[in-house]
Amino acid sequence: MLISALVLMPAVQAVAANTVVVGNSTGQRPVAQGATKASVDMTPCRFSMTLAQDQWLQFNAPDLIFIASLQLPDSTSAPHLWQAPTSSGYEWNFEKSGNLTQPWFGIMCESVGSFSSLTTQPPADDTIELQLLREANDRKCPASLTENGWRPTPLAGDPQTYAFESLEGAKSSGFIIGYHTPHQPQFSRIAFCLTQGEQVLIGAAESGSATPLAISAAGFEQIKTAVRSIAFE
Template identity: 40%
Template sequence: MVNIIKWMLGLAKAQLCLLLIFSFAAVGGETIKLGNGIRESIYATGKSTVEIHQSHCLYSMLLLKGQRLRFNTPDVVFLESKSNEKIKDWPYLSQAETSFGYSWSFKKKSGLNSKWFGLMCDNAKYFDFEPAFENQLSSDSPELQQIKNDNAFKCPGALSEAGWRPTEKAGAANSYVFEEIKNENLSGFIVGYKNKDTPTFGRVTFCLIKGESVLLGSAENAPEPLSISAKTFSELKRVASGIVFLN
C-alpha cells in the first residue's frame, strides 16, 4: 500500500512538472499585437512573440526575458533592461520641422551603453538603393531629392549583385562597421559608427527592406554619442535579424 501511495505521489509530481513546462511554453509562445488599433496594446514584454502594426509596416519580433517594446505613434522603441524603466527614462523620438517636412532622430537621457533602438516605418519610394544613385542626375522634384538625401544618411547602403555595400554617405571607411542582414523574409544592413576615443559605437542604425516597406532602426543620442560595446552591437544585429515582415 505504501509503495502504491509513493508511486501515485511520484506520478502526480511528474504530471505537475509537465503542466508547469507546458505553462511556461505557452507563456513563451504568447502573441501580443502592438499598435494603436482596437485590441492592440502599446506595450509588450518578453517572453513573447509580438506582431507590430506600424503605419503600413506589419512585422513581428520575438522578445526574450527582459526585452520590451513600446508603441508611441509613429515610432516603436525596443529596450532591454533588468528592471522596468520609468516612461521618462525610455528612449524617445525627436522631430524637427524642415523645408521638406520633418527630420527625426532618437535620444536617450541616461544609460548610454544600454541595448535599445527606435523604429520608424517608411516607403521605399523615398530612398535610392541603386549603386548609380550617387553619380546620376535625378528627375525627382527638389523636395523629393531632399527627402532622399536625408534618408541616404539614415540608410547609407546600396544594393548590387554582390549584396549590400556602404555608400559615401556612411563616412570615412575606417569610421564605421557595415554588416549585411539577410533572412528569407527581407534584406538590409546594420551600421555601427565608431567613437574616436573608446572601442565603442556612438551610433547604430539599421535598415530592413521588403517590397515597398522600409523599416529604419536607430540607436543614437546627438549631440552626445552613445557608448555601445561590440558585444551589444552584435546583439542588436541579432535582434534586427530576427524581425519578420508579415505583409
C-alpha cells in the same frame, strides 16, 4: 510520422498563443515584454520580431522603441523620437540621454520610393520636396543593394569608424552599421535599414547629449540579434 506531428503540435500552438500584437488599434498593445514574439502594426509596415527575456517594445505612433532593460524606463529617461520641421517635412532622430551603455534602438516606417540609394534603380524625377526627403533618408540608410550584395555608400563615412554587416533573411533584406572611434570597442551610434517590397524600416540609436552612447560589443550583438529576428508580414 503521425506520432511526431502530434508531439510537435502543442509547441506550435504555444508559440502562436505567446504572440503579442503591438500597435494603437483596438485589441493591440502599446507595450510588449519578452520573452515573446511580437507582431507589430506600423502601417504600412507590418512585421514580427522576437524579444528575449528583459527586452521590451514600446509603440508610440508613429515610432517604435526597442530597449533591453529589467524594467521599462519612465518617460524622463526612455529613448525617444526627436523631430524638427523642415522644408521637406520633418528631420528626426532617436535619442537617449541617460544610461548610455544600455542596448536600444528606435524604428520608423518608410516606403522604398522615399530613397534613392537603397537599390540600383535610379529614382524618377520628382518634386524638390521629395528629392530633399530622399537625401535625408539616404543619410539614414547609407548603403545600397548591388549585384554583390549590400555595400556602404560614401555617406556611411570612414570605414575605419564603423562595423558594417549585411542582414539577409527569408522575409527581409538590409544592413546594420555600428559606429565607433578607431580601436574603440564601444559603439556611439547605431543605424540599420531593412526592406521588403515597398516597405522600409529605418532603425537608429544616438545620444541626446554631448556624451556619446557607449554600447558594448556584447550590447551591439544583442541589438543585431533582435534586428535579425525582424520578418515582414
